Amino acid sequence: MPNPLPWTAPVARGPVATSVRLPGSKSMTARALVLGALGAGPSTVNRPLRARDTELMAGALRALGVGVSTADDERWLVRPAPFTAPATVDVGLAGTIMRFVPPVAGLADGPVTFDGDPHARTRPMGPLVRALRDLGVRIDASAADGLPLTVHGAGRVGGGEVVIDASASSQLVSGLLLAAARFDRGVTVRHQGPPVPSAPHLRMTTHMLRAAGAAVDDATPDVWTVEPGRLSGRGWDIEPDLSGAAPFFAAALVTGGTVTLTGWPRSSWQPVEKLRELLTAFGGTVAVGADGLTVTGTGELRGVEADLSEVGELTPVLAALAALARTPSRFWGVAHIRAHETDRIAALAKELSALGAGVTEDHDGLRITPRPLTGTTFATYDDHRMAHAAAVVGLAVPGVELSDVACTSKTLPEFPALWSSMVADGPE
Numbered sequence: 001m002p003n004p005l006p007w008t009a010p011v012a013r014g015p016v017a018t019s020v021r022l023p024g025s026k027s028m029t030a031r032a033l034v035l036g037a038l039g040a041g042p043s044t045v046n047r048p049l050r051a052r053d054t055e056l057m058a059g060a061l062r063a064l065g066v067g068v069s070t071a072d073d074e075r076w077l078v079r080p081a082p083f084t085a086p087a088t089v090d091v092g093l094a095g096t097i098m099r100f101v102p103p104v105a106g107l108a109d110g111p112v113t114f115d116g117d118p119h120a121r122t123r124p125m126g127p128l129v130r131a132l133r134d135l136g137v138r139i140d141a142s143a144a145d146g147l148p149l150t151v152h153g154a155g156r157v158g159g160g161e162v163v164i165d166a167s168a169s170s171q172l173v174s175g176l177l178l179a180a181a182r183f184d185r186g187v188t189v190r191h192q193g194p195p196v197p198s199a200p201h202l203r204m205t206t207h208m209l210r211a212a213g214a215a216v217d218d219a220t221p222d223v224w225t226v227e228p229g230r231l232s233g234r235g236w237d238i239e240p241d242l243s244g245a246a247p248f249f250a251a252a253l254v255t256g257g258t259v260t261l262t263g264w265p266r267s268s269w270q271p272v273e274k275l276r277e278l279l280t281a282f283g284g285t286v287a288v289g290a291d292g293l294t295v296t297g298t299g300e301l302r303g304v305e306a307d308l309s310e311v312g313e314l315t316p317v318l319a320a321l322a323a324l325a326r327t328p329s330r331f332w333g334v335a336h337i338r339a340h341e342t343d344r345i346a347a348l349a350k351e352l353s354a355l356g357a358g359v360t361e362d363h364d365g366l367r368i369t370p371r372p373l374t375g376t377t378f379a380t381y382d383d384h385r386m387a388h389a390a391a392v393v394g395l396a397v398p399g400v401e402l403s404d405v406a407c408t409s410k411t412l413p414e415f416p417a418l419w420s421s422m423v424a425d426g427p428e
């Protein structure tokens with residue numbers, strides 16, 4: 001974990017007006033690395049995200065014997081090789097590593113041990129561990145079936161049909177699907193339980209599997225089949241990270257400015273329509289043009305009522321906007337974000353209340369009533385998106401002191417520098 005770095009959020013002196021070039025999507029980079037490792041030939045990952053989560057993912061695959069070269073910022077290379085063990089994998093605090101790599105480790109030729117940051121040990125793993133056991137993988141785990149755990153790879157995984165409750169995280173399903181083309185019988189995953197969150201991330205998984213040559217059937221709700229088969233090596237063009245862009249877009253809304261995310265593709269595997277819907281509801285304008293994805297604000301924010309189950313990871317930034325709006329907001333459908341980097345519902349309720357906002361915590365969301373805010377310490381709980389939320393509030397409220405901004409290195413190490421230069425570039 002990076003050493004904590006306290007940071008005072010800069011106040012905007014007027015409307016921000018900036019073009020920002022952000023690194024690639026965390027979720028796409030993680031999938032491209034895993035699919036590259038499982039492929040029949042070499043792959044390239046173009047414009048990847050270089051951040052703690054993706055460097056640890058590269059390290060995890062290297063530990064399993066895969067050749068991963070990350071020397072070139074613009075182009076990482078993945079050279080598949082037989083998965084070797086014994087190995088030790090540090091997952092950090094990355095859900096993508098703890099859910100995507102154990103199924104791959106089942107294909108290794110011996111024990112692979114997984115552990116991570118202290119909070120990683122509390123994140124839900126049980127449904128994945130039990131599903132992998134049902135598919136023929138031997139796993140030693142703690143009583144709660146969480147980290148630390150050891151996957152005893154046997155060089156092959158039988159696969160077949162499995163039932164899972166994936167209401168705690170879509171990544172539990174994505175992890176099984178990503179590796180399944182290499183299982184003897186592939187996999188059919190049936191979800192049973194409360195709804196699976198983050199549907200766009202599941203679609204990203206099936207899109208990328210198909211792009212790698214897998215036969216995938218996701219026509220029946222809550223059932224996914226991946227046929228056994230060969231995955232091809234290929235070049236992956238990674239889109240700019242939309243969730244990482246969210247705080248910058250929020251800055252346009254808060255200050256009545258304009259932020260353009262450059263390099264935005266014509267068609268995307270990230271939930272841009274959902275983000276457009278939400279930012280528009282807050283009072284912003286979202287346009288895709290030749291120069292990128294542009295968000296413009298008026299400086300006046302309306303409260304929003306929304307089901308955020310598809311985009312739970314955006315909740316912290318949207319809650320920050322809600323605290324600065326003219327009218328109350330309500331968000332629901334995100335019980336699962338209590339098991340993200342921290343309990344985000346409890347953390348947002350506590351920190352926004354400390355600034356003066358009226359916040360009611362529901363089991364699956366938040367109700368936020370705007371009130372005059374006063375700057376004070378804002379704890380970030382090792383959570384990059386809590387830091388983003390604090391920075392957004394700090395644009396309008398002097399004296400918001402983040403307990404730590406170094407946690408943003410999980411997905412965007414450049415965050416403090418990019419944020420400060422966006423604010424400094426504003427009017428004198």
Ligand SMILES: O=C(O)C1=C[C@@H](OP(=O)(O)O)[C@@H](O)[C@H](O)C1
Pocket residue numbers: 026027028030095096168169170171174197198201312313336
């Ligand atoms: O598959 C992925 O890349 C992700 C899926 C989502 O997880 P949950 O379904 O656990 O929210 C998302 O929040 C996370 O940041 C990334």
Ligand SMILES: C=C(OP(=O)(O)O)C(=O)O
Pocket residue numbers: 093094095096313340341385411
């Ligand atoms: C939930 C998140 O991350 P993870 O991939 O660790 O689950 C996130 O980035 O908001």
